[in-house]
Amino acid sequence: MAIINQATKELQVKIVYYGPAMGGKTTNLVQVHDHVQTAAGNKGKLVSLATSSDRTLFFDFLPIEAMSIKGFKTKFQLYTVPGQVIYNTTRQLVLRGVDGIVFVADSQYDKMTENVESFTNLEENLKTLKLNLQEIPYVLQYNKRDLPNVAPVEYMEFLLNNREVQVPSFTSSAHRCEGVFETLNMITRMLLHKFVSQGTPQYA
Amino acid sequence: MATLPQLIEEDVQRLEEILRELLAQTDGTTALIIDKGGFLISNFGDSRQFDLTTIAALASGAYMANQTIANLVHETNFNSVYQQGEKHSMFVLSVDDYCMLVVIFRSQLSVGVIKYFSAPAAASIAEQLQVAQQRDPSGGLDLSVLNVADTADFFKRQRGD
Numbered sequence: 001m002a003i004i005n006q007a008t009k010e011l012q013v014k015i016v017y018y019g020p021a022m023g024g025k026t027t028n029l030v031q032v033h034d035h036v037q038t039a040a041g042n043k044g045k046l047v048s049l050a051t052s053s054d055r056t057l058f059f060d061f062l063p064i065e066a067m068s069i070k071g072f073k074t075k076f077q078l079y080t081v082p083g084q085v086i087y088n089t090t091r092q093l094v095l096r097g098v099d100g101i102v103f104v105a106d107s108q109y110d111k112m113t114e115n116v117e118s119f120t121n122l123e124e125n126l127k128t129l130k131l132n133l134q135e136i137p138y139v140l141q142y143n144k145r146d147l148p149n150v151a152p153v154e155y156m157e158f159l160l161n162n163r164e165v166q167v168p169s170f171t172s173s174a175h176r177c178e179g180v181f182e183t184l185n186m187i188t189r190m191l192l193h194k195f196v197s198q199g200t201p202q203y204a
Numbered sequence: 205m206a207t208l209p210q211l212i213e214e215d216v217q218r219l220e221e222i223l224r225e226l227l228a229q230t231d232g233t234t235a236l237i238i239d240k241g242g243f244l245i246s247n248f249g250d251s252r253q254f255d256l257t258t259i260a261a262l263a264s265g266a267y268m269a270n271q272t273i274a275n276l277v278h279e280t281n282f283n284s285v286y287q288q289g290e291k292h293s294m295f296v297l298s299v300d301d302y303c304m305l306v307v308i309f310r311s312q313l314s315v316g317v318i319k320y321f322s323a324p325a326a327a328s329i330a331e332q333l334q335v336a337q338q339r340d341p342s343g344g345l346d347l348s349v350l351n352v353a354d355t356a357d358f359f360k361r362q363r364g365d
Contacts (some may be wrong), residue, residue, distance in 0.1 A: 007216035037360040066358045093268045097241020185357045
């Protein structure tokens with residue numbers, strides 16, 4: 001859960017990028033790291049715990065300090081999970097303390113089953129942490145829209161966003177940095193709006 | 205889900221005092237209190253030569269991974285983790301359900317000393333967190349005053365990209 005430190009006037013928020021393997025979660029973080037406009041020293045190092053072939057093994061981690069709100073320094077911690085099915089325990093660990101989720105789906109037609117499986121896995125893992133997806137802000141990102149064999153957005157909406165309350169969704173080509181900042185800004189807005197509407201965040 | 209209590213100035217000062225005392229007793233370099241979700245809560249000692257935000261995230265991940273290993277070998281938990289290096293070493297000790305104590309120290313120092321003094325320090329931290337937990341939570345900040353819905357985009361792309 002987000003931490004608000006009244007003594008040091010800091011707000012810390014954890015956002016996790018979730019989704020199927022090779023969907024572009026790490027690419028999202030790399031693009032944010034490479035292109036975000038921040039004051040000097042406000043962007044941390046991008047840490048990737050990856051295999052030699054650049055597959056995420058544990059997680060990627062990017063701390064960024066955003067603009068301050070009414071005197072509170074806002075520190076965002078962006079994480080990715082490993083998408084490969086076998087690393088489920090690791091995904092559960094990374095989800096601990098999550099405040100907001102970006103679900104990065106792969107738009108290629110032949111990846112639809114993996115998208116749905118990953119989404120179901122997300123719901124299951126949240127349950128093990130006694131969390132409910134309905135209570136956590138999340139957005140959907142339909143990535144790899146630049147590839148030729150992509151499914152229509154309407155179809156992906158039907159598969160992943162077909163619920164009572166629909167969440168914002170974005171099309172993206174993360175490797176071109178298209179849709180990356182739009183997604184991040186939306187989850188940020190939803191997070192802070194959630195805090196506003198709840199009025200009882202976790203404090204530190 | 206583990207949640208931290210509200211900490212006010214008094215709590216943070218007490219936590220820093222505990223860390224200061226621990227470093228004085230052990231000659232450790234840096235001591236941190238971190239949340240098991242990866243957030244840095246408090247630190248004392250040399251903070252210039254280390255990236256404490258990233259250390260907090262990674263130490264928490266490493267500790268939680270060890271907890272899972274503990275379960276796999278039918279242990280309730282491994283409540284501490286010791287990483288030995290050539291220049292610096294690190295000792296991580298669970299404080300309670302929500303927090304951990306991390307001590308970074310020169311490798312020439314004996315880990316026994318670190319372990320010996322970390323245990324009562326962790327107990328004092330837990331005690332202070334308990335005090336904070338029992339305090340009336342109504343003194344918290346109402347974030348609605350932030351009115352963030354009116355702010356512009358938080359993250360902007362650099363111009364010319």
